[in-house]
Amino acid sequence: MTGTEAPLAGKVALITGASSGIGVGAARVFAGQGATVVLAARRAERLREVVAELNRTGARTSCRAVDVRSDDEVRRLVEFVVERHGRLDAAFNNAGVGLPRSPLHLMDDTSYDLVMETNVRGVWNCLRHELTAMIAGGAGGAIVNTSSVGGLVASSVGAPYIASKHAVIGLTRAAAVEYAAHGIRVNAIAPGLTRSEMTDQWFAQSPGTRERAHRSAPQQRAADAEEVAEAAAWLCSDKASFVTGATLPVDGGRTAW
Template sequence: MDAKSGILADRIALVTGASSGIGAAAARVFAKEGATVVLIARREAELAALVEEIEAAGGQAAYLVGDVSKPQDAARAVDFTVERFGRLDAAFNNAGIGGDQTPMHLMGDDVYDAIMDTNVRGVWNCLRHEIRAMLETGTGGAIVNNASVGGLVAIPAAAPYIASKHAVVGLTRAAAAEYARQGIRVNAVAPGTTRSEITVDWFARNPGLEEMVHGMTPQGRTAAPEEIAEAAAWLCSDRSSFVTGVAMPVDGGFCNQ
């Protein structure tokens, strides 16, 4: 596709958790669809290689290293985007971590804190600063948060992970309702099991889990990260202009069970 005619042509987009998995796939898809992408994650080597790849394909990209669970890093990412490219049109708040199938009564507070800090506080931090930047520009924008089917239903996995993704859906709906009149749309994608470093590690540490999840999914497979990224790109584009406050399952039919 000619990036000039893509669904995100001339957009300035921020992608968090962009060094691997769904985030890296989103960086590629957004750039292919015409966006200038700013990437943030904690691993510089992976970010630098991804920016080089996007630019070699004719796209425009930049990166900074940071951890969006820290308010100052989320603010820095938004400010960097605006200073470098003039505005922020779209954002995909993707950064997140998973959890084990440890029974709730055996789980330590440190696990709960780590999951909540990244999955909920990270989205909270980003939303606040992204919305601020869009309001200052006055031209609206689109934000997509990465939730999970675990934010729509309960599955036998880490309880804090399920709680964190329900919270992401709640933040999405609250922000959508609050800022719709200012032209800012806020939605979430709710992926089913998706191939990434997190899921490969998760399945390795929890034998039988992959087979169990596939058995619960009508399509019977794990998604490619690009399939989630394509949905996020559509939600960031004008093709979804009357869609806000939605947590859209991208799950092979999992939530229909």
């Protein structure tokens, strides 16, 4: 894309959780819309495969292996982006983990800690360092956090996951209000059922779950990762210049029922 067909042309974007699912979809969409993209996730080899795929198309893409639970690793990631590209214009904080459905009273602390540390502290770590870089850059920016329909309504997953995704929306709103004066917009997306390694594992472990999940929304299907990523890309673009503090459901109508 070029010109008006490339909404992210000239922007430097960071995407976390970029080794699978919505993150890979976002890497393709953001690069396809003209952004210079830095990808981050824990799986270094998978990241390199995604970078190689995109660079063969002429995209400007690089990567770093990062665990978003580590504040130090996230700090060094954002510093890498700024040192390499001079600034950070957009960030898609997409890294997260899920849980199989289980009664709350039967869950142990390990499951709770993994989800909250990744889904909440991970977004917290990313926001702090991304906001610092954007303020220092002086040109504002846009940040999108991945919540879930589980951040809006109770869904068929474990309670800690639902709590974590509600927390992401709270962090999003707080940051949007606090940093509007710096020209920084902060929004969230709330994906519904989306094709990914996580959902494939879920379906494999629970026969019949796929059919029930498809029936849970009016469109009665799962989204492709790129369909969800398009919403994040729009929110990161100047086309969404008057949108901040919002949570955009991308759920095939799941939360309309």
